[in-house]
Amino acid sequence: MKGTDASARARIRDIAIRQFGREGFDASLRAIAAAAGVSPALVIHHFGSKAGLRAECDDEVLRIVREARTTTLTRGDPTSLLSALASIEEYVPVVGYVVHALLAGGDLAARLFDRMVEDAQAYLREGVAEGRLRRSRDEAARAQYLGYVGIGALLVHLRRHPPVDGDLAGALQAYYRTFALPALELYTQGLLADSTLLDAYVRRMQPADGGTPVQE
Template sequence: METEQADPERAAVVERIRNAAVRCFGAQGFGASVRSIATAAGVSPALVIHYFGSKDALRAACDEHVLRSVRDTPAITGRSPADFLGGLTAARDAVLVAYVVQALLAGGELATAFLADMIADVRRHLDHAQAQGQVRPSRDPAARARLLVLQNVGALLVHLRLNPPGEAGPAESVRALSETITLPALEIYTDGLLTERRLLDSYLRYVTDPPSQVPDS
């Protein structure tokens, strides 16, 4: 790809192709053809290859752009993965949401980067909430943050597989999931699930190298 464009008009064409590719990949998945991307951008397939070299290189440019856009969106800070995507919709547009969903479904380096960002963000949020007395301490704060993200992302991806997004796109599916799981999630997070400690005590007694005790809140 030509990363430095001396001609502003050429730079504008490169940006238009990349933005069209983000839309097509988000709507059709990463199997979207160069021809369909070229049509969406209003250019020839040959011009797409001329500027980006290959479809894989175009995908890499889209990954970089979307990841940077997500990281530059302050509205997502401290939210669950479902709200992460919902907040992204409110802050930017559904095109980025669709691309993120496709990346999570496909796996790979971008999905790993998104998950790492989510886990780090949730950890910061929980640490802050604990300091404010809103969240209980954990024996392993990092593991707790990771569990919450993986549970939420897993639920999101299963929901999207069982309920493929319609014409409104994945943003509407994310909102629908959030409405469905908010009450049971808040019940579990607020009141707990188990009525006694037997399973936890057994785990701590027999597990190799058990975690330290929960620190004082």
């Protein structure tokens, strides 16, 4: 019985992620229950409320993102990265969920983003330890910046090129076809030809006593 309850709970959660990813967070518990083939009462039984369901969806979305990023940055190889890009459809519900969450704004969106940044710090540290990533003078700020850049770029793209007939998979394929190369170039080779600007900034921010650079 416990196994049945657990599998039903997971199925409802996964359906909810897809529904929220397609329709946003106005999707009703009744609609989610219908899509999952269960009663609204069973949804309430498992999650208590719509807020409880969304909290569990957040946890699962973060788990999927963390696992995918960790695999790519610490244990992946070029073949696995290209395979992941080719099978982007698998991540459509998760991307749709994150996009709708951030567009909705508010405290829930802020908490989701903050948790994504915390996870990013962890897998970036692992990447540094594995020798796949360079160290940063400010690991926390780097993780936050990468979150802003990565998610922000995707949101702008989807605003400028909305999915046609709800085809988020096609929109994501177009995004990665356009930007995967310049992103990989920047992250692999960098942009500036020398360290003049970085050196000047570090000198400007370095205290006279040689301690830790101040943060403004």
